[in-house]
Amino acid sequence: MSRAPAKRAIKQDRAVKTRQDILNSAITLFARRGILATTMAELARAIHMTPGALYWHFPTKEDLLLAAIEELHQRFVRTFEPLLQKQAALPAAKQLEGFMGHTANYLHENREHGIFYGMVGAEAAENNPDVAHALREALNVYITAIENIIRHGQTKTKEFRTDVDARTLANAVIFGNIGIVVQQNLFREGLSYTPLVHALNTMVGAGVTKK
Numbered sequence: 001m002s003r004a005p006a007k008r009a010i011k012q013d014r015a016v017k018t019r020q021d022i023l024n025s026a027i028t029l030f031a032r033r034g035i036l037a038t039t040m041a042e043l044a045r046a047i048h049m050t051p052g053a054l055y056w057h058f059p060t061k062e063d064l065l066l067a068a069i070e071e072l073h074q075r076f077v078r079t080f081e082p083l084l085q086k087q088a089a090l091p092a093a094k095q096l097e098g099f100m101g102h103t104a105n106y107l108h109e110n111r112e113h114g115i116f117y118g119m120v121g122a123e124a125a126e127n128n129p130d131v132a133h134a135l136r137e138a139l140n141v142y143i144t145a146i147e148n149i150i151r152h153g154q155t156k157t158k159e160f161r162t163d164v165d166a167r168t169l170a171n172a173v174i175f176g177n178i179g180i181v182v183q184q185n186l187f188r189e190g191l192s193y194t195p196l197v198h199a200l201n202t203m204v205g206a207g208v209t210k211k
Contacts, residue, residue: 019057026065062130095153103177114181
């Protein structure tokens with residue numbers, strides 16, 4: 001009887017790894033092909049498992065999409081929480097600069113994550129309300145974080161202009177970064193990522209800061 005828990009632990013560890021492999025492959029394929037063009041059969045082949053085994057982990061493609069969105073969201077949040085805590089005492093302009101810089105670096109290192117948001121968001125908005133809702137919920141976390149920084153600069157530190165709507169600018173920052181990843185992927189032969197991000201960040205910083 002003493003060996004049974006060890007066997008269960010091994011099975012649980014294997015199941016967790018398999019689930020992670022599935023999610024990694026799903027994120028890549030959905031980013032490359034979108035929702036409608038990606039099939040569960042393709043996903044099963046990508047991770048070298050039978051469709052039946054894949055369906056055991058995720059009964060539907062929607063279940064898999066929702067899990068992929070949550071996985072990306074958790075990865076993103078894990079990288080940002082330490083930054084937000086570290087920068088809490090800084091001036092709002094420095095907080096905004098740090099957040100935008102971190103976002104740009106993260107998407108540069110994880111390009112498919114940004115493309116996933118762009119591809120899946122565009123399709124889900126018209127075809128899958130549940131997936132669209134899940135994406136909005138995840139993205140709203142980042143949007144709200146930027147909105148709070150901007151409002152702090154407007155009302156507390158008085159660094160930022162008050163004629164700029166904080167929520168609107170926060171949306172522009174997030175979707176500007178996602179758009180840059182998608183655009184650079186399309187024009188990758190002649191368009192570099194870093195100058196695009198620098199242009200966006202410069203415009204945002206200059207636009208919101210008091211003259």
